[in-house]
Amino acid sequence: MPAPAAAAPIARTAGKLLAARAASGRQGGGDGGGGGNGALVVLVVVLGVPVGLVFGLVLLVSTVAGGQQRACMPQGGGGALPANFTGPGSLGEVGGTGIKRSLVERVRSTSPFAGEKITLGSYGTTAYGPPWGGIQGEGNATSGGLPIRGRSPRYYMVAVDTDLIAHGTFVYVWPNPFEWKGPFLAADTGGAIQGKRIDFYDWRGRPTQRGWGLKKSRVSAKPIAGDGGGQSSDEAEAPAATGPGAGECGGAAGSLADPGGDGKVVVHPGADRPDVKTRKPVLDFLKRTAGVFGQQIILTTGTAHGRMSSAGQVSDHWVGLGADMGSVANKFQDGGEKGTRIAAAALRAAGVPESLALRTARSGGGHNVCHRGWRVQVIWRTGGHFDHIHVGLRRGCNHEGIQTFQIG
Ligand SMILES: [Zn+2]
Numbered sequence: 001m002p003a004p005a006a007a008a009p010i011a012r013t014a015g016k017l018l019a020a021r022a023a024s025g026r027q028g029g030g031d032g033g034g035g036g037n038g039a040l041v042v043l044v045v046v047l048g049v050p051v052g053l054v055f056g057l058v059l060l061v062s063t064v065a066g067g068q069q070r071a072c073m074p075q076g077g078g079g080a081l082p083a084n085f086t087g088p089g090s091l092g093e094v095g096g097t098g099i100k101r102s103l104v105e106r107v108r109s110t111s112p113f114a115g116e117k118i119t120l121g122s123y124g125t126t127a128y129g130p131p132w133g134g135i136q137g138e139g140n141a142t143s144g145g146l147p148i149r150g151r152s153p154r155y156y157m158v159a160v161d162t163d164l165i166a167h168g169t170f171v172y173v174w175p176n177p178f179e180w181k182g183p184f185l186a187a188d189t190g191g192a193i194q195g196k197r198i199d200f201y202d203w204r205g206r207p208t209q210r211g212w213g214l215k216k217s218r219v220s221a222k223p224i225a226g227d228g229g230g231q232s233s234d235e236a237e238a239p240a241a242t243g244p245g246a247g248e249c250g251g252a253a254g255s256l257a258d259p260g261g262d263g264k265v266v267v268h269p270g271a272d273r274p275d276v277k278t279r280k281p282v283l284d285f286l287k288r289t290a291g292v293f294g295q296q297i298i299l300t301t302g303t304a305h306g307r308m309s310s311a312g313q314v315s316d317h318w319v320g321l322g323a324d325m326g327s328v329a330n331k332f333q334d335g336g337e338k339g340t341r342i343a344a345a346a347l348r349a350a351g352v353p354e355s356l357a358l359r360t361a362r363s364g365g366g367h368n369v370c371h372r373g374w375r376v377q378v379i380w381r382t383g384g385h386f387d388h389i390h391v392g393l394r395r396g397c398n399h400e401g402i403q404t405f406q407i408g
Helices: 003-024 053-071 101-110 206-212 280-293 337-349 354-363
Strands: 121-128 157-159 170-174 184-188 197-201 215-220 265-267 297-299 322-326 365-371 374-380 388-395 402-405
Touching: 101 184, 121 206, 184 197, 265 280, 280 297, 280 322, 280 337, 280 374, 280 388, 297 322, 337 354, 337 374, 337 388, 354 365, 354 402
Parallel strands: 121 197, 157 184, 265 297
Antiparallel strands: 121 215, 157 197, 170 184, 170 215, 322 388, 365 374, 365 402, 374 388
16 A cells, blocks of 8 residues: 555564564674575566567667666566556556556666565455545555555556565456456555455545455466466466566576666775685675665775684685775774665665664664575674674575674
């Protein structure tokens, strides 16, 4: 549901944070130590169906106009756009959803819950929407950034639990209140929409919202086949055909890219050992961090670091996956607010919502976040980490929320 309900998933994440804190204790080691190398199961379903000529032209035009950078912006989530769906009930625009391409891109680039994850299967579904006010919220904009402005825009859009379905993805949900066989854009959340629950945005008003009640629907990443009678299946978990732009952005599934533009990262002379450079995933992640921070970031220690971490394991630095941002070069006071903002920007770049990222960074400690298949570790304001912020990456993780540890 629009704006007010956005607090729910944040609160839920905070709950996980507390649980993780209680459970993890001091595990997780310091400075690149902790692992969390469980089997990683990332369900990334690439949306994609044969693309119509019209859409192809639209894409071509926008690619030419916006250039490669623009074409790659949706890295934050969603995968390829669906084909135009011109069947009964089409509202035009992207996939017949009534939602302009620029708005899809806005959701994909600004929603803190943007991504590519789609969890298939059976969901309990309800409907919500105008008239706004009360439990329906103010109706200003969805938590994913889709404008509503207190009105009743015609969109095929759903509120989801973003742990299961990321914002910016297109899902096919059948049955639905519109008997619509095309896609819905996931772009909202709701306090009660947790787990396998979906809320259909229904602009038509209370009678049809109430008329829908609570039903079971199937979520698919592919168009509903035949009469829509549950032909979609979990077989769709295999990536569907890739659509336009897929692959152009190089390894999006394993990247750390997050919504927002990149900033500038400067590798300080001597930060790396001559023979081993800091690796690209770290530099990419720091660019994203700098984009969130809004200023350039200077990497002061990369691989030119002792072999062992403070926890007695091979340091992330040693293998090119660790970075320190020192206080002198980055012009912040030891333990100061500017350092906190850089640490928070790193957490934010790892997918942590803004307010939680700031609170977490300020509270001090080492924080492990699992983001796009990488364990991102941010250490700030604990044992020896007051004059620099440490960021370390490790491939593979499977925990939820933030695992926090202190360095004695
Ligand atoms: Zn470090």
